[in-house]
Amino acid sequence: MSLTLEQVKSKSNKRLVGLQPVVLAATLALIERCYKRGVPIVITQGLRTIEEQEALYAQGRTKPGSIVTNAKGGTSYHNYGLAVDFALLLPNGSAVSWDLKRDGDCDKATDWGEVVDEAKELGFEWGGDFTSIKDAPHFQMSFGLTISQLRAGIKPSETALAKAQAKIEIYMKECNDVKAEKANFIVNGVKQKDGLFIDGTVYVPLRTAGEALDATVGWNKDTKTATLTRKV
Template sequence: MSSSVTTTCRELTELLPAAQTACRLLFQECFKAGIKTIFITETYRSQERQNYLYAQGRTRPGQIVTWTLASNHKSRLAWDIAVGPPHSLYDVTTLTQVGAIARKLGIIWGGDWVGRVDRPHFETRANWKMPAGYKLENQVIVPNSCKTKVEVIVENKPKEEIKLTQTWNPGSPTMKTETENFIAQAVKDGIVQELHLKDLQNGAMTTDRLIGLYITIQQRRSNF
């Protein structure tokens, strides 16, 4: 995904698989707890962007926003969140509630750090495994804008039926072409990676993933 040091990446698919699953599970459990207004503000961060942010408040004007040049954001294992209306952007009560849920899931919360508390920050290790007793529902909508709320779509279908419907079926050549053009434009705009387009063209795209891409693209475009 092409971006400049001033551009924030909010795409969940830019994280490593373990972090993607951990983040989705966190949002799912927050939804179940009635916390639905949280959203992603940053996922992957290049070393160049990390250097740029580190300079803020030091060699560049502004308030200090990071204390390290070696953030797990650049390792694709961390994500930041914020809180949507009617709460303040970094509402302490809400972030503390999310942090408590993260602990149960084995996810590291920046609010637990001593000395340099970072409540909006969450990260996981590359070998993170889903804790016993938890499962990820078929669709977990993880917002990257305050304009969308967290949503979990549960489909109570037999495993065989779910397996048959996982791969996206366009229904018609026209629908396939229109969808490919939509994703291709998003790749050209630097919103999603080209691998998504290739998977779509090769028939390896799932319905769940395509819905997530569509929401991500629409949210990013609405923020421009």
């Protein structure tokens, strides 16, 4: 992939303005996770004002063009900064695709499906799961609120926001790449091998360490307990 993560993120910047902060955090995390999976995406729609929604709804009805939405002004989660739409970013860095069957990274899984999997892990609801009209490019976070409640001025509770933020942080922490390096270790002045250095800690094979210390290594398969006993 010729584009860096920052370059991919920059292509969505204009569509991120006005998103509810937790939704913004989840969207940025989604872009990053998809990039690491080899599936770069671009956000094509974020906050959409009620006026913009009304104009979009009129298209194909009272104005020229084809119908692109069935949501009137005020009836879309986009109108409250709680939803985003996306497209697959193609290798040239400028063209996009809405092909649900595309497998650009050749891993025998559709790119679209990979994006949906990541989005759901981050707490998004997917428009492809809607029971009435499917909306495959659409992700939203309702925080348990209906459109009627949002129209009445009710905002997501602090508890709901905190839970959503925590889910994002936990998932991203779990997804962080863990780097392991080979490491030697010395026992009584004798260099050993087969150790691993992971996240600031050296891990060594117990049998190797035991033999170097002239100790007996045991294993209880029932209690799954390893023992290291020095010979007398």
